[in-house]
Amino acid sequence: MAKRKNQHIVPLGNGWGVKSEGSSKFTIITSTKNQAISAGKLLAKSQKSELVIHGKDGKIMDKDSYSKDKCPPKDKKH
Numbered sequence: 001m002a003k004r005k006n007q008h009i010v011p012l013g014n015g016w017g018v019k020s021e022g023s024s025k026f027t028i029i030t031s032t033k034n035q036a037i038s039a040g041k042l043l044a045k046s047q048k049s050e051l052v053i054h055g056k057d058g059k060i061m062d063k064d065s066y067s068k069d070k071c072p073p074k075d076k077k078h
Contacts, residue, residue: 001014002054004018004047004048004049004067005020005021005022005023005049006021006044006049006050006051006052007019007020007021007027007040007043007044007047007049007050007051007052008020008021008040008053008054009033009036009037009040009051009052009053010052010054011033011054011055011056011058012026012029013025014031015029015030015031015032015036016029016030016031016032016033016035016036017029017036018030018036018039018040018043019028020043021052027043028040029040035049037053040053041044041064041066044064045066046065047066048066048067048068049066050063050064050066050067051064051065051066052062052063
């Protein structure tokens with residue numbers, strides 16, 4: 001079974017990127033943060049992993065889990 005990698009939404013110069021954890025390459029590059037979140041959410045859901053959303057300063061702003069967690073978070077923002 002393939003290892004599940006968390007998907008990170010990170011700022012780029014003029015846009016936003018979706019990157020698998022530990023990867024040096026971006027999976028998707030978008031012009032807006034919302035587009036990157038939508039694309040990252042689809043990847044995280046399909047891989048049953050987490051979506052980690054970073055702010056413009058690079059710090060983690062939010063996380064959403066799409067794994068089969070026995071005690072899932074109640075957060076429904078995304």
